[in-house]
Amino acid sequence: MKILLTGGSGMVGRNLLDHATAATHEVVAPSSKVLDLTDKQAVALYIADLQPDLVIHAAGRVGGIHYNSAYQTEALVDNIEMGMNVVMAARDAGVPRLLNLGSSCMYPRDAPNPLSEDLILSGKPEPTNEGYAIAKIAVARLCLYVSRARPTLRYKTLIPCNLYGVYDKFDPNVSHLVSAVIAKVHDARVNGRETVDIWGDGTARREFLFAGDLADAVWASVERFDDLPDLMNVGCGSDYSVNEYYEAVARVLEWDGGFTHDLSKPVGMQRKLVATDRQAAFGWSPRHSLDEGIRLTYDHYLTIGH
Ligand SMILES: NC(=O)C1=CN([C@@H]2O[C@H](COP(=O)(O)OP(=O)(O)OC[C@H]3O[C@@H](n4cnc5c(N)ncnc54)[C@H](OP(=O)(O)O)[C@@H]3O)[C@@H](O)[C@H]2O)C=CC1
Numbered sequence: 303m304k305i306l307l308t309g310g311s312g313m314v315g316r317n318l319l320d321h322a323t324a325a326t327h328e329v330v331a332p333s334s335k336v337l338d339l340t341d342k343q344a345v346a347l348y349i350a351d352l353q354p355d356l357v358i359h360a361a362g363r364v365g366g367i368h369y370n371s372a373y374q375t376e377a378l379v380d381n382i383e384m385g386m387n388v389v390m391a392a393r394d395a396g397v398p399r400l401l402n403l404g405s406s407c408m409y410p411r412d413a414p415n416p417l418s419e420d421l422i423l424s425g426k427p428e429p430t431n432e433g434y435a436i437a438k439i440a441v442a443r444l445c446l447y448v449s450r451a452r453p454t455l456r457y458k459t460l461i462p463c464n465l466y467g468v469y470d471k472f473d474p475n476v477s478h479l480v481s482a483v484i485a486k487v488h489d490a491r492v493n494g495r496e497t498v499d500i501w502g503d504g505t506a507r508r509e510f511l512f513a514g515d516l517a518d519a520v521w522a523s524v525e526r527f528d529d530l531p532d533l534m535n536v537g538c539g540s541d542y543s544v545n546e547y548y549e550a551v552a553r554v555l556e557w558d559g560g561f562t563h564d565l566s567k568p569v570g571m572q573r574k575l576v577a578t579d580r581q582a583a584f585g586w587s588p589r590h591s592l593d594e595g596i597r598l599t600y601d602h603y604l605t606i607g608h
Pocket residue numbers: 308309310311312313314315333334335337338339340359360361362363364380384403404405406462463464465466471478
């Protein structure tokens with residue numbers, strides 16, 4: 303198939319391109335310099351000209367809790383513009399299949415865990431990523447509306463839990479938990495520091511999936527697209543406390559220092575574990591343990607000049 307991949311230079315996009323299945327398709331992955339997805343007309347012309355069989359929308363303006371709470375305008379506007387432009391251009395060009403990436407941030411702050419797909423829009427999102435969540439919900443809903451109005455077009459959304467992995471972002475201004483902890487513990491290790499700071503009291507819980515596993519789930523969804531539900535969580539089915547993620551990184555990086563807690567930092571949702579019933583029924587599950595994923599991510603981190 304001829305596949306348009308947006309976000310090909312990002313963590314998810316690069317893991318998708320590295321996956322063996324990518325080589326069995328014609329994957330076209332324009333960079334943001336070639337195709338700015340916030341430019342509605344450029345996107346419409348590009349997709350009408352390319353006429354892909356499938357679009358994988360993996361582009362996004364995304365950062366961890368600090369970025370998303372500090373840049374709510376950009377998180378809302380960029381993600382909603384990119385998503386609307388890509389979905390509407392695909393619809394108008396008659397692209398038959400589209401796979402959109404949402405996020406577990408779409409779920410209401412106070413929804414019961416594990417978070418099942420029917421809970422979307424059942425309550426207010428987490429304030430620290432409200433703009434991002436609204437954009438993600440809007441684009442996921444747009445996919446549903448387009449498919450309902452034109453049944454020959456199947457536009458579906460995967461809802462990944464938090465992600466980490468090779469090609470992740472390690473800058474503390476934009477990084478998510480696991481990549482941030484790897485950078486902080488590495489810094490303590492090489493500079494002989496005895497303590498590392500944890501944001502919050504460390505009791506919040508998170509589910510982190512290795513990005514290589516998400517890529518595998520996306521390709522499995524592409525290969526068995528007609529069996530895929532319109533909306534499906536992608537997760538590892540278990541979560542850990544923030545404190546436990548710090549302990550896991552210290553274990554893998556073989557650092558035996560201590561931890562302090564900075565209670566002035568944002569904490570976000572107390573828990574964010576996605577339900578994996580639909581994922582199990584679809585017949586997919588992740589392969590990497592947390593320690594294996596941290597090891598692979600750290601090996602990558604060391605290759606990029608640290
Ligand atoms: N990371 C996570 O924990 C999670 C991520 N997701 C979702 O997965 C997707 C990928 O995330 P991730 O790989 O981590 O993100 P990254 O920040 O690593 O990559 C984002 C990608 O989007 C591209 N992009 C951003 N703005 C534009 C634009 N205006 N035009 C064209 N391309 C643009 C970037 O290109 P460039 O570098 O050129 O700007 C980059 O390729 C996103 O939709 C995100 O919301 C969902 C759940 C968790």
